[in-house]
């Protein structure tokens with residue numbers, strides 16, 4: 690029985706197929722039909738059918754990772770930044786089209802599951818996965834199973850307000866979700882860029898700020914310092930609640946090397962404990978984590 694993982698992103702749809710033993714058979718990708726919901730459902734179904742016909746298989750198990758969540762109320766997609774999915778009954782529509790049960794999960798949950806199974810969190814009981822990218826997402830995996838939660842938002846920490854702003858008198862920025870000062874507005878890629886500008890810096894990409902900081906530019910170094918203090922505060926709250934063995938970082942900002950050194954040194958003062966054993970680790974599977982986790986959705990239960 691094949692297991693097929695689909696990472697349904699705003700710009701591309703990626704597919705990975707695993708054999709019975711969990712070995713990867715193939716990967717492929719195509720562009721996401723822009724602003725076209727029906728076209729997106731059809732594109733996913735066609736990719737699955739193509740793999741099945743090449744392998745003379747039917748009824749493979751399909752898991753789909755999406756940048757959003759399924760409402761526990763009516764199965765409609767919410768919180769998606771690919772807005773053409775919002776309000777759609779994606780799982781039902783894929784099930785109707787492919788005539789089988791489909792497992793659907795938030796992309797941050799897929800990332801965390803993939804890293805918990807055979808990535809940075811391998812062997813850990815409780816793993817908190819964080820995506821620091823265009824947005825900020827989170828997922829919780831306990832004993833290699835995704836914790837979905839009563840409202841299907843377990844781990845959605847990016848839209849909590851950042852605990853205690855810095856000394857400076859900053860107006861919390863408004864988030865796309867309508868709230869002010871969400872963790873995402875500070876810790877996402879656009880968040881760090883905006884913060885650099887706010888403090889008199891140039892408009893630079895996050896990677897450029899990190900590169901300039903390591904080359905000794907004081908303004909970029911200060912921006913990264915603020916970022917680290919905020920990340921430490923925000924993660925300390927997670928540690929106080931679920932006390933994970935491992936926190937794995939993903940997304941573009943997870944490539945900043947110094948975070949793994951500086952943030953654990955800073956979070957200790959905010960965690961309610963005499964010591965912090967939680968390890969902060971970089972992801973192992975990089976951009977593949979979403980599609981791998983989607984395929985692993987059928988590993989559980």
Ligand SMILES: [Zn+2]
Nearest residue numbers: 848864866871
């Ligand atoms: Zn928000």
